[in-house]
Amino acid sequence: MSRVWNFSAGPAAMPLPVLERAQRELLDWNGSGASVMEQSHRGKRFMTMAQQVEADLRELMGIPDHYAVLFEQGGATQHFAQIPMNLAREGDRADYIVTGHWSEKAASEAAPYVQVNVAATSKAESFLRMPARETWKLDSGAAYVHIATNETIHGVQFKHAPEVGDVPLVADMSSDILSGPIDVSRYGLIYAGAQKNIGPSGLVLVIIRRDLLERATRPMAKIFRYAEHAAHDSMLNTPNTWGWYLAGLTFQWLKENGGLAAMDVLNRQKSQMLYAAIDGSGGYYRNPIDPPVRSRMNVPFTLHDSSLDAAFLQESEAAGLLALKGHKAVGGMRASLYNAVPMEAVQALVDFMSEFSRRHG
Amino acid sequence: MSRVWNFSAGPAAMPLPVLERAQRELLDWNGSGASVMEQSHRGKRFMTMAQQVEADLRELMGIPDHYAVLFEQGGATQHFAQIPMNLAREGDRADYIVTGHWSEKAASEAAPYVQVNVAATSKAESFLRMPARETWKLDSGAAYVHIATNETIHGVQFKHAPEVGDVPLVADMSSDILSGPIDVSRYGLIYAGAQKNIGPSGLVLVIIRRDLLERATRPMAKIFRYAEHAAHDSMLNTPNTWGWYLAGLTFQWLKENGGLAAMDVLNRQKSQMLYAAIDGSGGYYRNPIDPPVRSRMNVPFTLHDSSLDAAFLQESEAAGLLALKGHKAVGGMRASLYNAVPMEAVQALVDFMSEFSRRHG
Numbered sequence: 001m002s003r004v005w006n007f008s009a010g011p012a013a014m015p016l017p018v019l020e021r022a023q024r025e026l027l028d029w030n031g032s033g034a035s036v037m038e039q040s041h042r043g044k045r046f047m048t049m050a051q052q053v054e055a056d057l058r059e060l061m062g063i064p065d066h067y068a069v070l071f072e073q074g075g076a077t078q079h080f081a082q083i084p085m086n087l088a089r090e091g092d093r094a095d096y097i098v099t100g101h102w103s104e105k106a107a108s109e110a111a112p113y114v115q116v117n118v119a120a121t122s123k124a125e126s127f128l129r130m131p132a133r134e135t136w137k138l139d140s141g142a143a144y145v146h147i148a149t150n151e152t153i154h155g156v157q158f159k160h161a162p163e164v165g166d167v168p169l170v171a172d173m174s175s176d177i178l179s180g181p182i183d184v185s186r187y188g189l190i191y192a193g194a195q196k197n198i199g200p201s202g203l204v205l206v207i208i209r210r211d212l213l214e215r216a217t218r219p220m221a222k223i224f225r226y227a228e229h230a231a232h233d234s235m236l237n238t239p240n241t242w243g244w245y246l247a248g249l250t251f252q253w254l255k256e257n258g259g260l261a262a263m264d265v266l267n268r269q270k271s272q273m274l275y276a277a278i279d280g281s282g283g284y285y286r287n288p289i290d291p292p293v294r295s296r297m298n299v300p301f302t303l304h305d306s307s308l309d310a311a312f313l314q315e316s317e318a319a320g321l322l323a324l325k326g327h328k329a330v331g332g333m334r335a336s337l338y339n340a341v342p343m344e345a346v347q348a349l350v351d352f353m354s355e356f357s358r359r360h361g
Numbered sequence: 362m363s364r365v366w367n368f369s370a371g372p373a374a375m376p377l378p379v380l381e382r383a384q385r386e387l388l389d390w391n392g393s394g395a396s397v398m399e400q401s402h403r404g405k406r407f408m409t410m411a412q413q414v415e416a417d418l419r420e421l422m423g424i425p426d427h428y429a430v431l432f433e434q435g436g437a438t439q440h441f442a443q444i445p446m447n448l449a450r451e452g453d454r455a456d457y458i459v460t461g462h463w464s465e466k467a468a469s470e471a472a473p474y475v476q477v478n479v480a481a482t483s484k485a486e487s488f489l490r491m492p493a494r495e496t497w498k499l500d501s502g503a504a505y506v507h508i509a510t511n512e513t514i515h516g517v518q519f520k521h522a523p524e525v526g527d528v529p530l531v532a533d534m535s536s537d538i539l540s541g542p543i544d545v546s547r548y549g550l551i552y553a554g555a556q557k558n559i560g561p562s563g564l565v566l567v568i569i570r571r572d573l574l575e576r577a578t579r580p581m582a583k584i585f586r587y588a589e590h591a592a593h594d595s596m597l598n599t600p601n602t603w604g605w606y607l608a609g610l611t612f613q614w615l616k617e618n619g620g621l622a623a624m625d626v627l628n629r630q631k632s633q634m635l636y637a638a639i640d641g642s643g644g645y646y647r648n649p650i651d652p653p654v655r656s657r658m659n660v661p662f663t664l665h666d667s668s669l670d671a672a673f674l675q676e677s678e679a680a681g682l683l684a685l686k687g688h689k690a691v692g693g694m695r696a697s698l699y700n701a702v703p704m705e706a707v708q709a710l711v712d713f714m715s716e717f718s719r720r721h722g
Contacts, residue, residue, distance in 0.1 A: 004394030033365030202601030221442030240563030
């Protein structure tokens with residue numbers, strides 16, 4: 001079959017030119033006579049590429065020199081644990097802002113390593129809004145404040161970095177990194193699983209202010225220490241070389257397409273088009289999220305009659321619209337609109353939704 | 362350029378039919394209209410494939426039902442730490458057999474989590490031989506005994522599982538897994554980074570006797586617990602889906618090519634051909650390893666005159682023989698002869714070596 005429009009929450013759609021290039025050079029990369037997957041990570045060809053990938057990311061995101069960029073493994077979930085292992089000393093406290101499934105999980109995985117204080121949560125409101133900043137009960141002695149900038153399942157998103165004073169702000173940006181410009185200097189640590197806006201699964205970016213590298217004092221294996229990874233340019237052990245390579249192709253694609261400012265414009269337009277279709281459907285489709293914090297990346301929505309869900313999924317897939325099933329925690333549908341999902345895909349989706357509502361009125 | 366013969370120690374050569382198939386279906390996998398990298402790991406298509414991959418591995422290796430098979434991340438290096446975290450209780454002791462760089466590193470990364478006892482080591486003999494089994498000072502109260510079945514850098518290999526009584530035997534098989542049949546029931550835990558005989562880097566196989574899953578009692582995040590990964594079929598979080606897929610293609614390729622018994626024959630022939638060329642070179646080339654424990658996977662060798670090393674590397678690369686540079690710890694050259702390296706490649710290498718010695722006699 002031909003390529004479909006892919007709304008998967010992750011592993012998610014990748015830019016077609018990136019996939020096409022990876023396909024072309026799969027057997028013979030960079031004139032080496034071997035695949036990029038068959039190269040030693042310590043060989044000259046791979047090292048040169050790896051440095052370029054980091055340089056491109058630094059340029060795209062405007063990452064200052066006093067931040068290290070690490071290409072890690074384990075998924076963001078492993079870093080839920082590695083962050084307190086590295087940033088908190090034994091007995092330290094940390095503040096967690098719980099705004100959906102993923103920030104809640106981050107807090108729970110951190111608990112063996114730090115005293116977790118849930119400084120704010122919208123759980124009692126089913127995560128439909130953000131807890132207002134003035135209600136947060138921050139601890140000025142906390143080792144860090146943790147947020148998830150975008151909640152992939154619940155569809156709520158921080159549109160700006162919250163002000164948290166001198167305590168380092170740690171952000172899981174797995175599902176909205178590179179979707180628009182941010183001010184990296186507002187954060188102590190940014191991390192993101194690759195499988196939404198960066199590349200394939202199995203790679204995690206960690207961007208960490210270098211002074212925080214020195215905090216890890218508890219006994220642990222070197223492999224868990226960010227300082228060791230930074231000192232070895234993320235080659236303390238064999239990295240995910242394929243993921244690193246594809247991240248690099250994605251960064252090049254972003255640069256060729258106007259960088260993060262252009263993505264920001266596109267992502268606003270795409271999400272506005274879909275929210276407008278939902279809000280203008282007279283209740284046929286519904287997204288219950290407080291409008292100012294609605295995610296530009298993940299748009300959950302329900303049908304007015306859930307008995308139509310199966311038909312919606314079947315017919316949308318037949319129409320070449322893939323992976324619209326919502327997460328079981330919120331039900332209904334979800335369309336993920338990451339960078340690699342073009343306007344054309346969103347247009348196809350809203351056209352389908354309109355037609356479906358007419359047919360199944 | 363066309364494909365070369367690739368002797369990389371890892372990430373290493375992959376079977377050409379595997380790469381060709383991955384290339385063909387890179388944009389449209391399994392009739393989905395999207396890449397395998399763009400599929401939700403929880404989608405029906407991926408789940409069906411993932412189960413088949415595990416079934417194929419179980420068939421190839423003869424893995425009994427009372428062993429769990431996990432598809433993990435972090436490289437074998439991370440599991441140097443995760444193994445004691447999971448198999449040892451606080452205060453427990455474990456025996457390590459140190460036969461080269463990697464088993465030494467395994468012991469050092471384990472030290473924060475278990476009392477490491479180096480029960481035997483050939484370090485004083487520069488790892489040129491194996492410590493005789495009767496000299497091992499095993500502790501019958503140890504949580505486990507750890508070995509590396511093949512030392513990728515030093516080129517020594519256990520040809521049989523050593524007898525260690527009732528204490529679980531834990532084996533790093535990163536560089537010789539799937540190179541021939543083994544009796545899995547002799548081991549408590551087998552682990553292997555994928556990037557030699559399985560697939561691309563960023564994936565680690567862990568094969569663990571299920572009763573050992575219950576040992577992890579110390580406080581730690583779920584993501585580090587093998588029992589959690591086993592209970593969630595290695596989908597506790599997003600796995601390395603591309604690695605899993607390529608491992609599956611490799612397992613199919615192995616099945617189509619006679620399985621591990623056929624690999625065993627081939628790997629013996631390949632390594633014998635290269636050792637014979639070295640030993641028959643009248644001292645021009647030299648491998649100093651005690652013959653019975655010479656590795657069938659990684660063959661380090663030196664030239665009689667190390668001032669010829671640069672010419673050897675340059676001319677071999679020009680002749681289409683890639684990645685023959687030895688590890689700096691032992692110097693000289695190294696040819697890695699994993700499953701994906703065909704006899705033809707070894708023939709080309711020994712022909713080149715013979716010709717080189719004539720030209721630079």
